[in-house]
Amino acid sequence: MTTTSTTPTTTSTTTTTTTTTTAHLAVVTLQLTIQEVFVPALSNPQSTEFQTLAVSFTSVCDVIYRAKYGIFFIRTIVISFIPVFRSRMAADTQVVLEVVFNETAIATNANATMPKDIDIKDTLKEAVTNPNSAFNLSVVPNSITIIRVPNTSTSATTITTATPVITTVVPAAPTTTSVVTNTLTTVSVEFTSKGETFISDLSTSSSQAFQTRASLIKTQLEPFYRSAFASFNSLTVIKFRNGSIINTMNVAFSSSAVPNSKEIGTVLIKAAQNITAFNINPTSVTVSGEVVTSSGISSKTSLFTASCLVVLSLLLSS
Known part of the structure; x- marks a missing residue:
């Protein structure tokens, strides 16, 4: 008699566990004027004019701040372009700009501190007044001002690690979505x-x-x-x-x-x-x-009331 032996097979399922690490950002907002003729399309962030000028501006600012602050600097962001009128019919362009720093990296470095607002402003001012600078836009140096101090926001960096686990399928609970309408x-x-x-x-x-x-x-x-x-x-x-x-x-x-x-x-x-x-x-x-x-x-003055007052005034004067 022949006996057949079967060896049990164990199946292991590997899933990916995602770990999310949160990094804090410090944001300083600057305002400055460039001698660029303002056109209405610059009011629309989706327009070609807005995006072209924003890229031209931030690409130079990124180089300036990265050279100064290294890995602690992340990027610059143009928030808006606003007309600044030299006369009733002619306008330069005012730029509202965010300078973003990695507050987490600064906090974990014993030898680093968050740059002072005045240093951030002066760094840009020195660059635009330096004749050897790569800055190719006509910035009015004295127009550079700080309009908002560092403000903490949050972004997430995702690190993925694989851990063997047994897969268990659990029916998803019904999800209720609440929509709040702000009239x-x-x-x-x-x-x-x-x-x-x-x-x-x-x-x-x-x-x-x-x-x-x-x-x-x-x-x-x-x-x-x-x-x-x-x-x-x-x-x-x-x-x-x-x-x-x-x-x-x-x-x-x-x-x-x-x-x-x-x-x-x-x-x-x-x-x-x-x-x-x-x-x-x-x-x-x-x-x-x-x-x-x-x-x-x-006060609310109707046309009828105003007419009556005029008639009354004429009668009294006569």
């Missing part, structure tokens, strides 16, 4: 630029004159509203009308915390004292049809 409320705001000349191109939203002025108003006024209201979302210029120039814009807020007309108008009136790129007549500010005065008291 916005838009408020109409209008003001007059007294003494400025209205041109026909300002009636067409696709014209360069319209886009340049709209971009100017947006970039100048948004910081005031963002500083005043945590619920502020955005500002959009809608149209321009003759007389001298009447500017109409929509200001959007989170619907859960919309300021009243008096508060919204008061921000614009106060901004008039600090803005020189265009004129804001403080007595012309209206919010949702309400006239907001410099004292902050809002």
Whole structure:
């Protein structure tokens, strides 16, 4: 009799366990002006004009900062281009730039410290004023300023290791996704630029004159509203009308915390004292049809009421 013996076979399944290590980044934000004619396309980060100028700028800045700070420097990022007007119709380009450092690498090196803000600014200033520098853009040296101190953010570096484990299939639990919708409320705001000349191109939203002025108003006024209201979302210029120039814009807020007309108008009136790129007549500010005065008291005057006041004034004078 022949006996057959079977040897049990053991199957081992190897899976990959992924270990994620988190590195902290320190970000310093600079602002500076370059003598490059601003065009409306530079307001759009997706445009060819934006991306071409951004690459030209960051490629040189990366070389400058890597030579200075070595492995502690990661990269520079252009956040936005903004028009800076030399006159009513001509604008240079302001650059908002982030300089990113590896805070984790600095912290783990006993001989390293985070570069000081003034050193980061001066490094760029020295490079643009050095005639032997590779910097080929006309930066205005005294325009380089720090607008935000190092701010910690997080990115992840993934290290993969393989560990033998027995594969167990567990049915996935149902996943519930919650979507939170942040609704916005838009408020109409209008003001007059007294003494400025209205041109026909300002009636067409696709014209360069319209886009340049709209971009100017947006970039100048948004910081005031963002500083005043945590619920502020955005500002959009809608149209321009003759007389001298009447500017109409929509200001959007989170619907859960919309300021009243008096508060919204008061921000614009106060901004008039600090803005020189265009004129804001403080007595012309209206919010949702309400006239907001410099004292902050809002009133609504209808056409019928105004007509009655004129008639009454004529009767009294006669």
